Amino acid sequence: MTITPPWRREERTHFPGVPAWSLATTRQAPELFEVSPLGEVGRDWALGGADGTGVRVCVVDTGVEGGHPRVGGLDASYVVTDSLTVSACEPVDPAGHGTACAGVIRSVAPGVSLSSVRVLTDGKSGTGDALMAGLRWAIDEGFDLVNLSLSTTRSHFREALHELADRAYFRRCLLVAAAHNMPVLSFPWTFSSVVSVASHDEPDSMRYYYNPAPPAEFYARGVKVPVAWPGGREIRSTGNSFAAPHITGICALILSKHPWLTPFQLKTVLFLAADNTGEAHAP
Amino acid sequence: MPPDAIERRLLQSIVEVARHMFGAAASSIFLLDPESGELVFEAVSGKGEQELVGTRFPPGTGIAGWVAASGQPMVADDLSGTTQFAHDAAASTGYVPATIMAAPLFRFEECVGVLEVLDRTASRSELDDMELLGLFATQAACGLEFLLRERQSRGLEPPDDPYVLLQRIGARLATTRPAEATAVRLLAIADELLAR
Numbered sequence: 001m002t003i004t005p006p007w008r009r010e011e012r013t014h015f016p017g018v019p020a021w022s023l024a025t026t027r028q029a030p031e032l033f034e035v036s037p038l039g040e041v042g043r044d045w046a047l048g049g050a051d052g053t054g055v056r057v058c059v060v061d062t063g064v065e066g067g068h069p070r071v072g073g074l075d076a077s078y079v080v081t082d083s084l085t086v087s088a089c090e091p092v093d094p095a096g097h098g099t100a101c102a103g104v105i106r107s108v109a110p111g112v113s114l115s116s117v118r119v120l121t122d123g124k125s126g127t128g129d130a131l132m133a134g135l136r137w138a139i140d141e142g143f144d145l146v147n148l149s150l151s152t153t154r155s156h157f158r159e160a161l162h163e164l165a166d167r168a169y170f171r172r173c174l175l176v177a178a179a180h181n182m183p184v185l186s187f188p189w190t191f192s193s194v195v196s197v198a199s200h201d202e203p204d205s206m207r208y209y210y211n212p213a214p215p216a217e218f219y220a221r222g223v224k225v226p227v228a229w230p231g232g233r234e235i236r237s238t239g240n241s242f243a244a245p246h247i248t249g250i251c252a253l254i255l256s257k258h259p260w261l262t263p264f265q266l267k268t269v270l271f272l273a274a275d276n277t278g279e280a281h282a283p
Numbered sequence: 284m285p286p287d288a289i290e291r292r293l294l295q296s297i298v299e300v301a302r303h304m305f306g307a308a309a310s311s312i313f314l315l316d317p318e319s320g321e322l323v324f325e326a327v328s329g330k331g332e333q334e335l336v337g338t339r340f341p342p343g344t345g346i347a348g349w350v351a352a353s354g355q356p357m358v359a360d361d362l363s364g365t366t367q368f369a370h371d372a373a374a375s376t377g378y379v380p381a382t383i384m385a386a387p388l389f390r391f392e393e394c395v396g397v398l399e400v401l402d403r404t405a406s407r408s409e410l411d412d413m414e415l416l417g418l419f420a421t422q423a424a425c426g427l428e429f430l431l432r433e434r435q436s437r438g439l440e441p442p443d444d445p446y447v448l449l450q451r452i453g454a455r456l457a458t459t460r461p462a463e464a465t466a467v468r469l470l471a472i473a474d475e476l477l478a479r
Contacts, residue, residue, distance in 0.1 A: 062349060095349040097357075120343060120352040150353040153392045181356045182417035184389060201410055223409045224360060238358035238409040 006033055007172045007262075008142060034260040046273035047253035052109025054259065055252040058143040059105070059245075060134050061098030061150060063118035066091025070103035070228035071114065078137070079118040080130040086117065086137040095120065096229050100237060101149050101245040103228030108205055108249025111256065115143070120150065128154055132161065135175075139168045144255055147248040148177040148194075149241035151186035161188045169193040174251060174263045178244035179216040190215045195251070195267060197244040199223055205246055210274040218270065220246035290430050291326075297423045298328035301398060304419065305412065306405030309378050312388075313340075313347055314396040314427075322347055322397065330378040330401075346385050347397045354394045356386035356417050358409055384412060386420035390428050391464070398423060 023030060056075075066074035077091040093099040102114055119134035131152060138146050146168065152161070165188045168175050177189035179198040189196040196215055199222025200207070208220040222243030224236045247270070254269055255261060261269065271277055294312055302310035309329035313322040320342035324335055343352050346359055360382045380401035388396040398420050406412050456465065 062343070062352070094344050095352070096345070097349045097353070120349065150355060153354050153389065153394075155392060178355070180354075181413055182386065182421065184354075184421075186354065199410060201408065235362055236360040238360070238413060239355065241353075241355055241357065 005172075006031065007170060041269055041272040042278060043273045046269050047250065047257060050109075050253040050257040051111035052249070052252035052256045053111030054113075055109070055111075055145065055255045056113045056115070056143045057105055057109075057145045057147060057248060057252055058138040058141070059098050059102045059114065059116045059147045060119055060131070060138055061101055061116070061147070062095040062120045063089070063093040063098050064091060064102040064114070064116035065093045065099045065228070065230045065232075066116075068099055068103065068228045068230070068232055070106060070234065071099060072106045072110070073114070074102070074116055075113045076115040077118075078116065078134075080134045080137075084129055084133040086134065089118065091116065093118075093230050097149070097241065099230050100227035100235075100242060101147055104205075104225065104242055104245035105147060105249045105252065108246055109252035109256070112249070112252045128152060128157055132157060132164070135161075135164055139164060139171060139173050142171070143173055145248055145251055146173060146175050147245050148175055148188065149244045151177065151180055151189050153180075153184055153186045155185075158187050162191060164188075165191045165193040169263050172262055174266055176244050176248040176251060178240040181240050193263070195247060195270065197222075197247045198240050199238070199243040206250070207275050208247060208250065208270075209276045210271050216240075217267075218247055218274070219243070220250075222246075286433055290433075293426050293430055294326035295328070297398065297426065298326045301400050301416070301419060301423075302328045304405070304415065305384070305400050305403035307400045308380065308402035308404075310398070310400045312396060312398050312423075313351070314388075315342075315351055315394065317395075322351060325396075346383055347399060350385045350387050350397045351394050354387045354389070356384075356413055356420070358382070358384045358413055384416055386413075386416045388420055388424040388427055390424060390431060395424070395431065396427065 064071055064074055064077065066077060074091050077089055078086050079089040080086055098116060105112060105114060117134040117138055119130040165175055175188065175194040177194045177196050179189050179196050180186045188194055196217050197220050198216035200209060200219040201223040202221065205221050208218055211217055211219055220243040222240055223238045225242040226234055227237045227242060229235045251266060254266060298310040298312050307329065309327060309331050311327040311331065312325045314325050316323055321339040324338045326336060327333060342348060346357060350357055362381055362383060378401065382402055384400045384403060386398050387394040388398060400416060403412065
């Protein structure tokens with residue numbers, strides 16, 4: 001029998017004024033839970049020998065061509081319908097972008113379980129309601145990681161998206177979001193509850209840097225990235241959209257080795273294992 | 284100069300400048316049909332076919348489709364030999380490129396079109412190119428803003444039936460223009476009317 005971990009329990013109902021979040025630890029011991037202790041954290045501790053096995057990743061994008069050799073198979077493929085419900089669909093990708101992201105994740109974490117939710121189906125309304133519905137679904141489905149190589153510029157969605165990002169954070173579902181490539185304000189990559197990723201321009205898929213000047217917190221490979229493209233093809237692409245799935249893949253490696261890390265621990269491990277944060281880099 | 288001629292001149296000027304900035308073989312511009320979400324091919328500079336201006340493409344397909352849907356720019360290289368791009372490119376300009384760079388054109392918070400640059404040669408670096416294209420697309424979108432306003436205001440005399448007018452106002456308020464900007468504009472119009 002599998003036990004539901006505390007972070008996936010049904011939410012309790014609350015009344016205003018009741019100290020429902022406190023615990024009288026003088027008479028009640030904190031409940032036991034699984035812990036992945038932090039030791040001397042470096043790249044090898046973080047992900048040495050890991051391949052992503054056991055980690056469930058959802059690509060929320062344009063769909064993914066499941067049969068592409070670089071994608072290496074999908075566990076499931078879904079689409080947000082016109083009525084904003086989520087239903088199973090053929091693993092196809094009319095635009096190519098989701099396939100590219102999925103291929104990058106697979107290249108970094110070969111053992112990972114990949115699923116797709118297509119939210120960009122309509123050039124007119126793709127960045128709003130469908131994104132919200134697809135993302136909410138992925139968070140509630142209990143994926144460990146969600147790759148979001150997209151964002152919305154519509155401030156109308158900001159509050160609801162913020163709530164979703166926080167919900168994901170508390171459910172141990174880490175959102176890895178690509179920073180926008182233009183000087184515009186967009187969401188959710190600008191939220192602190194997600195891991196936001198921009199590009200560096202080195203041809204190394206495992207090299208990544210912590211950026212001490214947020215909101216883009218990490219730099220990963222995002223220039224001339226060899227990516228999968230529908231029809232079994234491969235192109236080279238540039239953009240933060242392709243940097244984010246590198247960090248998603250690296251997070252999958254870390255989680256497969258340390259499955260009980262929380263999102264804030266995982267972000268800390270990402271920080272400690274980055275190429276510019278080790279002891280050698282201390283001033 | 285009639286409004287149509289100004290439109291054509293603005294669109295043509297955007298693609299000419301974009302092509303010359305990057306020493307590119309071609310540049311083209313698409314605008315999004317607000318009703319259908321289709322991309323409408325509006326102008327081309329360089330290699331390509333002027334006759335294709337006005338052609339419509341289904342929403343969400345290919346690089347321009349993804350850029351329009353996601354609002355994110357993108358650079359794609361090493362395309363030659365891939366039939367999908369041959370198709371995309373043939374559909375857009377009649378020219379088959381090896382590289383495509385595309386950026387969204389924003390009006391308020393909404394993407395209203397896509398600017399593409401094919402086979403650039405004057406490249407500093409991928410990241411610099413993307414930044415420059417993004418900055419230019421932002422400037423181009425400001426010009427387009429006036430053009431789209433002009434388009435939308437044509438033939439919109441108040442209807443006799445107040446219900447039709449209310450419906451139209453309702454539909455407009457449901458779009459993504461910030462409510463505050465709409466309110467300020469309304470007050471400005473009221474001020475203008477009262478001043479007469």
